[in-house]
Amino acid sequence: MTVFTITFSPTGGTQKCADLLANGLAPSHTVIDLTDRTLDFASIAFSADDICVIAVPAYGGRVPDIAVSRLRQLRGSGARAVLGAVYGNRAFEDTLLELRDTLEAAGFRPVAAVTALAEHSIVREIAAGQPDDTDAAQLAGFAAKIRERLESGFVPEPLAVPGNVPYRTFGGVPLKPQADPAACDGCGKCAALCPVGAIPADQPAETDAAACISCMRCLSVCPNSARAVNPDMLAGLAQKLNALCGERKQNELFL
Structure with missing residues (x-):
């Protein structure tokens, strides 16, 4: 069994969460970076014995389009997938559902899913320092339960995760560095x-x-x-998000 992390993590938070999960499943893992536009994603294939921790950030409650495009090129070949939706304390909305659907279409078998908190990539004071020690302990506990699921051999058909179809509309963020x-x-x-x-x-x-x-x-x-980014626009976004993100959200596990 080989454990992989397959992540879209431009600022590092999603990768940290994926590593915390993967470390709880195996002592080492192979990293596949979905942000690396030089990779030939269509040439990457897995086997049914592989475990893939596949994590993406929530962009407006969706999987980033470029991540969807690159995930679709992978050849899952029955590899078991642990899904991760990482968000900056606002909401993950349809991210897990879209990720599950994308991976099933690429030939993966989703067995578990996690939502995890990480420092907001734009308004850095939101969820600052996350994942922190509390998150690490929670994700380690999730990994133990996921390991039990993997050892049982049970694969849910399909894995039940929150979300709606059609997925919510996301038109992007106007802040351009x-x-x-x-x-x-x-x-x-x-x-x-x-x-x-x-x-x-x-x-x-x-x-x-x-x-x-x-x-x-x-x-x-x-x-x-x-x-x-434009400081006035950043201040406006911070004011809006701080009103929505005052209470710390919790990491969640779906089996």
Whole structure:
């Protein structure tokens, strides 16, 4: 049995949650990075003996479109999948259901699902520091229960998760990171690591706003803190989310 984590984690929170789950299932695991646009996802195949922890962030209560596209290219071949929807303390809404449907279509067999909290990728003071020690303990407990499910050999048909069809509409986030030309030294790290190629390699101080998915990867990897979003728009979003996210949500397990 080989354990994989398959994650779309532009700012690292989703990967942390996936690692906490995977570490509870096996001492080591292989990472497949859905943000890496250089990978040939259609060439990646699994077997029925494999366990895949597949985690994505909730973008407006949905799976990011680019993650759906790349997951659809994988060949599940009956591999058992542990689903993860990671969100910044607002809501995950239809994320788990869309992820389950996408994975079943790609040939995976979902056996369990988890929703987990991580620091909000845009308004960083929301769920700041999560997953923290409390989350780690909860996810370790979830992993123990999932391991029991895997050892039993039972696969639910289908795995019951919350959500609605049609999935909720999500039109994206208007906050698009821009670079300060005076601070940008042209290193190109943001361009190389952008999951959707929205930053030209030869002009890394620019951003293709139409292609940008507001994942904030460029902010998290810039060594000079040269990228930022409009501060007035950020303040407005923070005010709105703080009104919705005052009470700490709980991680949940679905078996």
